[in-house]
Amino acid sequence: xxxxxxxxxxxxxxxxxxxxxxxxxxxxxKIPEQLSAWGLQHADGDYFTINEQSLPYALNTxxxxxxxxxxxxxxxxxxxxxxxxxxxxxxxxxxxxxxxxFLYPKAAAWSDTNPVLLRAPREVQLDRKGRLDLNExxxxxxxxxVRYESxxxxxxxxxxxxxTEAWLEVAGDIRNLHLLDESGQTDFVYVVPxxxxxxxxxxxxxTDADIRPIGLKARHLNRHYDYGATQANQIEHWQQHGxxxxxxxxxxxxxHWITPGDATISERARAYLDINCxxxxxxxxxxxxxxxxxxxxxxxxxxxxxxxxxTAVGQGSGDRMVDIYPGKPEESxxxxxxxxxxxxxxxxxxxxxxxxxxxxxxxxxxxxxxEGDC
Numbered sequence: 294x295x296x297x298x299x300x301x302x303x304x305x306x307x308x309x310x311x312x313x314x315x316x317x318x319x320x321x322x323k324i325p326e327q328l329s330a331w332g333l334q335h336a337d338g339d340y341f342t343i344n345e346q347s348l349p350y351a352l353n354t355x356x357x358x359x360x361x362x363x364x365x366x367x368x369x370x371x372x373x374x375x376x377x378x379x380x381x382x383x384x385x386x387x388x389x390x391x392x393x394x395f396l397y398p399k400a401a402a403w404s405d406t407n408p409v410l411l412r413a414p415r416e417v418q419l420d421r422k423g424r425l426d427l428n429e430x431x432x433x434x435x436x437x438x439v440r441y442e443s444x445x446x447x448x449x450x451x452x453x454x455x456x457t458e459a460w461l462e463v464a465g466d467i468r469n470l471h472l473l474d475e476s477g478q479t480d481f482v483y484v485v486p487x488x489x490x491x492x493x494x495x496x497x498x499x500t501d502a503d504i505r506p507i508g509l510k511a512r513h514l515n516r517h518y519d520y521g522a523t524q525a526n527q528i529e530h531w532q533q534h535g536x537x538x539x540x541x542x543x544x545x546x547x548x549h550w551i552t553p554g555d556a557t558i559s560e561r562a563r564a565y566l567d568i569n570c571x572x573x574x575x576x577x578x579x580x581x582x583x584x585x586x587x588x589x590x591x592x593x594x595x596x597x598x599x600x601x602x603x604t605a606v607g608q609g610s611g612d613r614m615v616d617i618y619p620g621k622p623e624e625s626x627x628x629x630x631x632x633x634x635x636x637x638x639x640x641x642x643x644x645x646x647x648x649x650x651x652x653x654x655x656x657x658x659x660x661x662x663x664e665g666d667c
Contacts, residue, residue, distance in 0.1 A: 313344040316368050318388045321441045328435055328450040328459035333368060333392055338456045341425040341432060344368065347392070348536065349520075350527055351416055352513040354550040354564040357649045359483055360472060361395040361433065364417040364425065367509070368392075369536055375509075377528075377540040380590070382505050389440040391506050395433045396425070400473045412474040414551065414651065423521060427456045433468060434485045435459050438506050445504035447488050463488045472647075481646045507572050512589065515546040547589065550655060562659035563589060565652055569641060585616060598627060600667035609638045619663035628657055 316332040319325055328334065335342050343349060347366040355363060369375065373386035385391075396417065397410035410431060419425055432452040439446050450459035451466045465487035472479045514527045528544055531537035547564040548556035556564075571588035573580040583604050586596045595601045598616030603609075603626060611629035618624040630640035631653050639645070 313342075313346065316344055316346060316390065318370070318390065318439070321439075321443070321446060324448060324461065326461045328437075328461075331390065331437070333366065333390060333437075334394070334435065336427065336432065336452075336456055336458070339427055341394075341427055341430075341456075342423060343419075346371075348531070348534075349419070349518070350509075350514060351516070351518055352508050352568070353516050353547045354513070354561075354568050356508070356568050357645060357652055358395060359470075359481065359645050359647050360412045360414060360649075361397060361483075362413070362415065362417045362430075364394045364396065364419075365508075366392045374536050374538045375531070377511065377532075377537055379511055379542060379545060382507060382509050383511075383537065385440050385506065385509075387440050387442055391438040391509070392435055394435040396430050397433065397470070397472070398430050399428075402473075409471045409473050409478065412472040412479070418519065419521065421521060432456055432459070433470075433483065434466070438504070445506065447504060449485055449488060451485055479647065484646060486643060508568070512545040512547040513568065515544045516549075551651065558655070558659050558662055559593075562656055563593075565655060569652070573641070598625075599663075599665070609640075611638070615667050617660055617663070618667050619665035620661060622657040622660040625660055628653065628660065631656065 313335070314332045317330065319331065325331065333344050333347055335344075343364070343366050347368045349364065349366050351365065367385075368390045369386055370388040373388065375386070375389070376384040378384065398413050400409040400411050402409050408431070417425070434452060435450045437448040437450065439448065449462055449465060451462045452459045462485060466485040468483040468485070470481060470483045472481070511528060516527060517524050518527045518530070520530070525533075528537065528540060532540050547567060548560040550561045550565040553561075555561075566587040567589040571586075571591075572578060574583065574585045574587040575581070575591070576586055584596060585598050585601065587598070591597055593599065599619065601616045602614060603616060609630055610626050613624050613626045613629055615624070616626045622628045627640075630638055632648060633639050634646060634648060636642070
């Protein structure tokens with residue numbers, strides 16, 4: 294039985310009845326060099342498609358990654374389902390594969406000799422035939438999280454120039470990219486993290502160091518998604534199709550950070566900090582010694598950075614005295630670190646080589662709105 298009929302209808306609009314090849318969960322000791330060996334995606338240089346048994350999804354507020362757009366999917370073995378949790382990541386069955394493909398839209402001036410991309414902060418949307426047009430988009434990398442008996446494993450794959458295959462790069466990779474927007478062109482080095490760096494961000498508990506799919510939480514997934522033939526709330530859609538069980542109570546939802554009017558500026562700022570910073574900055578995270586807790590459940594007090602002096606003063610402080618100074622973003626260490634890209638200063642430490650101008654502006658406006666004095 295087809296598990297996601299709304300999506301399959303769209304995929305079959307291509308005009309052929311040929312189904313996707315089966316997804317293969319490879320042995321942890323025999324990881325394939327080619328992404329295509331998993332059967333999750335297919336690219337032929339013209340179009341990119343996902344396996345019809347994979348379920349695409351999106352987050353209310355996603356992690357910033359140098360303005361890359363992301364197509365996310367989850368695949369679970371037939372007959373298996375994830376277990377709902379109102380606060381933490383869902384519990385996924387062994388054999389689950391989560392994919393996140395990073396891509397950029399091509400600028401009108403794009404050519405092989407002038408590879409200019411658009412800085413367009415929007416969500417990826419497959420066309421009505423369930424495809425992504427590679428004449429208009431550039432695939433950069435696809436990251437997999439695979440659930441084995443021993444736990445999750447992170448695997449980074451990098452797409453070739455022909456856009457026909459992605460190759461395993463355990464040591465990571467770098468790409469020189471050129472982003473264009475109304476203010477001009479920005480040249481930067483896009484960094485594909487190595488497998489250990491992937492693991493570092495996906496281990497919110499520094500003590501047990503277990504990798505987890507940190508984005509797949511109820512508050513991030515509680516939103517509508519366009520499946521092509523239908524639009525539906527993602528959590529309800531998963532439940533209706535038997536891939537999420539034990540859903541109960543009111544569904545929590547984080548704010549969409551970029552949309553004024555949908556939530557208060559505090560809700561939007563906290564959603565941004567939760568997804569971009571809290572995987573390290575929580576009471577059990579890799580940055581627990583900082584005493585700075587930025588997760589959604591943390592109270593807005595000194596541990597959230599309000600008038601809090603840093604545990605270590607160095608280049609990263611910018612000679613500012615506290616993490617968050619109410620009413621004064623220009624005196625807040627948080628803003629200084631977000632406004633820089635130098636490794637000794639920048640926060641987050643991994644995942645970006647550019648400054649997220651819109652995110653910086655949101656947090657500056659939020660801090661400016663805070664009342665109080667230090």
